[in-house]
Amino acid sequence: MEKFIHITDTHLVTPGEPLYGLDPYARLVACVDDILENHTDAQCCVITGDLTHRGEATGYAALREQLDRLPFPVFPLMGNHDLRSAFTGSFPERLRDEDGFVQGRFDLGDGTLLMLDTLDEGQHGGLYCESRLAWLARQLDEAGDRPVYLFMHHPPFDIGIPSLDHLGLANPEAFLKCVGGRKNVRHLFFGHVHRPVCGSWHGIPYSTMRGLNHQVPFDMHTVDLVRQSHEPPAYAVVLLADDQVTVRFHDYLDKSALVDEDAGMRGM
Numbered sequence: 001m002e003k004f005i006h007i008t009d010t011h012l013v014t015p016g017e018p019l020y021g022l023d024p025y026a027r028l029v030a031c032v033d034d035i036l037e038n039h040t041d042a043q044c045c046v047i048t049g050d051l052t053h054r055g056e057a058t059g060y061a062a063l064r065e066q067l068d069r070l071p072f073p074v075f076p077l078m079g080n081h082d083l084r085s086a087f088t089g090s091f092p093e094r095l096r097d098e099d100g101f102v103q104g105r106f107d108l109g110d111g112t113l114l115m116l117d118t119l120d121e122g123q124h125g126g127l128y129c130e131s132r133l134a135w136l137a138r139q140l141d142e143a144g145d146r147p148v149y150l151f152m153h154h155p156p157f158d159i160g161i162p163s164l165d166h167l168g169l170a171n172p173e174a175f176l177k178c179v180g181g182r183k184n185v186r187h188l189f190f191g192h193v194h195r196p197v198c199g200s201w202h203g204i205p206y207s208t209m210r211g212l213n214h215q216v217p218f219d220m221h222t223v224d225l226v227r228q229s230h231e232p233p234a235y236a237v238v239l240l241a242d243d244q245v246t247v248r249f250h251d252y253l254d255k256s257a258l259v260d261e262d263a264g265m266r267g268m
Contacts, residue, residue: 002109005035005045006151006236006247008191009211011081012052012059019053020228024213025062027233027253031212032066034252039237043108044072046115048191049079049153050211051087060090078102078119079153079191080126080167099131105139111186111240112143116152118169126154126169126192133178140182147186149240150179155190155208157201162223164193164216176202187245189238196234196249207247210234 015025035042045067052059067074075095078084084102088094095104101117116136118126128136140148156172158165169175179185180202188206194216198207212235214228232251239246 002111002240003039003042004108004113004238004240005039005042006048006189006209006238007031007045007212008048008153008209009050009079009194009213010047010052010063011050011211011213012056012063013054014056014058015062020214020230022213022230024053027212028063028066031233031235031252032069034250035070035235040071042072042237044106044113045070045074046113046151046189047074047076048151048189048208049077049118050081050191051076051079052083053081055081055083055086057086057089060087064090073106075104075106075113075115075151076102077115077151077153078117080119080124082119083121084119097132097135099135101132101135103132103135107146109240110242111147111149112139113149113151114139114143116150118152118154120170123170125167126152128152128156128169128171128175130174133174137178140179140184143184146184147240148182148184149186149245150188151190152188153191155192155206159193159195159197160220161193161195161216161218162221163219163226167192167226179204187247189236198247205245207236209236209249210251 097103106113120127154169156169156175194211212233215231217229237248
């Protein structure tokens with residue numbers, strides 16, 4: 001069984017600077033601390049975009065400082081708040097395809113992780129252009145019968161939160177044409193929505209979760225305003241097996257009391 005960590009939406013600013021009344025750098029440090037305490041046996045980590053809030057070099061440098069503490073490969077991806085040029089300064093060995101997009105492949109056991117770049121700089125919504133689609137199609141072909149797990153920032157479909165649904169991928173039909181019907185695509189991991197959401201899309205299971213700083217409240221009515229909330233942050237611990245994908249969301253700052261089972265009680 002393979003194990004990896006999924007993190008999303010760190011939204012770093014200059015360390016010590018608050019964002020929406022919270023400290024994104026402190027939350028990242030606490031996240032890395034928790035992973036080091038509990039999951040050093042993971043084989044890699046993927047961060048699905050919005051690494052920084054304004055594409056600042058100081059934010060990327062702070063991210064690099066913390067990610068270097070982890071004992072396994074980490075793959076940071078681009079989100080709509082990121083800038084590729086500033087990111088490159090702190091991550092010169094980044095994932096990179098032949099056209100300069102932050103995309104790449106990592107083989108994990110019998111499976112293949114494909115990390116995608118959906119950034120459309122200057123836009124809050126995402127884009128997966130023809131050159132990126134061509135890269136993805138080649139990777140899926142080369143994977144053959146190997147199980148493939150996709151990672152991206154923007155979801156290629158609506159999730160039922162109106163304020164976010166118009167900020168997804170701009171060309172979902174083209175993306176679906178590329179990945180739909182592929183028997184080797186087993187799961188899609190994404191970020192951007194700052195909420196725990198699971199389901200399936202055209203037969204492809206998917207999952208996302210809360211980010212490391214602010215969240216988006218569960219509001220199925222507001223259209224024109226994206227609000228933020230102080231719900232607790234989370235990361236995911238993912239287990240891959242031949243016949244199963246298990247995604248466990250961990251609210252790593254939750255300090256709820258633990259209650260021992262009564263002597264006369266058994267089970268839940």
